[in-house]
Amino acid sequence: MPETRPPLEPAGRSLDEIAAAASARGGPPVDRWNPSHCGSSGMRIDREGRWFHEGKRIERDALVRLFASVLRREPDGRHVLVTPVEKLDIDVELAALRVTAMSHEGDGEARRIGFQLSDGGALIVGPAHPLRFVDGLPLVAVRHGIEASLERPVWYELAELALAADPPGVWSDGLFFSFPAS
Template sequence: MPETNPPIDISRLSLAEIEAAVAAQRRPPVERWNPRHCGHSGMRIDREGRWWHEGRPIERAALVRLFASVLRREEDGSHVLVTPAEKLDIDVDFAALRVVAMTIEGSGEAQRIALQLNTGEALVVGPDHPLTVREELPLVAVRGGLEASFERPVYFELAELALAADPPGVWSGGRFFPLGPS
């Protein structure tokens, strides 16, 4: 099956180009699919964002992107892989997705932060993709209740940016996201 949404590499794009690339992507309408529950997928996403099937790592990035495209978080907080015909549980240790790169344009209240995910998706932090903190770790809302945690280098980059503000936090998309202790 050919990939319809190639990965977005934010390192070579401006924020305007990133937003255009995101807008051009088409996602399966998983929020509208309500098939019967068929059991467990035998899959797990560990705390580091690695995907596993029956105890073996899924090594092919394209396969992870495919599964991530049909991943949904249910109202009870559980995660499922969903198609028009079936719904299968998938275990998620912390957050389903991972932020692997960050780029920043502007400063202060005009600052905008774009993030690249391990699935090749990208987003701009703002009202539609807010930053939150859980277990003292930053998370970003991605889509449909899914969240992404941060790879260590990106976490440190975000922390350095947040600690330069008083109170600690970052601006993006016209909104301030506090990231310090509450």
């Protein structure tokens, strides 16, 4: 089954338009599929968000987007690829996805921050997609327990916003996300 959903293109769109497009995009109902565990997929996602199968990098973006669409995180923390008939483990070093670009609108408590994701999706940081820090690195909740880490330029852009605030942190969609002390 080929990936038929093209990546969202947030350039030139407002955050409201990005949020609407992300909501309309949808995806497979992996949260409702509960097949038996079948073993390992032989796949892993490295710390930089690169996908591998049996040690060889998966180069086709559409294939990565397809696999990402059927990825979820189990309550015990394991990541799995799931379909209606099988569930396979996939090793994830840090986060399953990457934030590749950032945009923001407003200031202070009225600010909203949008992230473009490596799987072609997008989100607005806030109650549905909170930020958290692991070993000083920001991760954002995406869907079904999956998180995304920030590519270095995005992390620097977000840190610049955070360091302009006292205490250091960012507002987005009505929530304040404080940054850890260095």
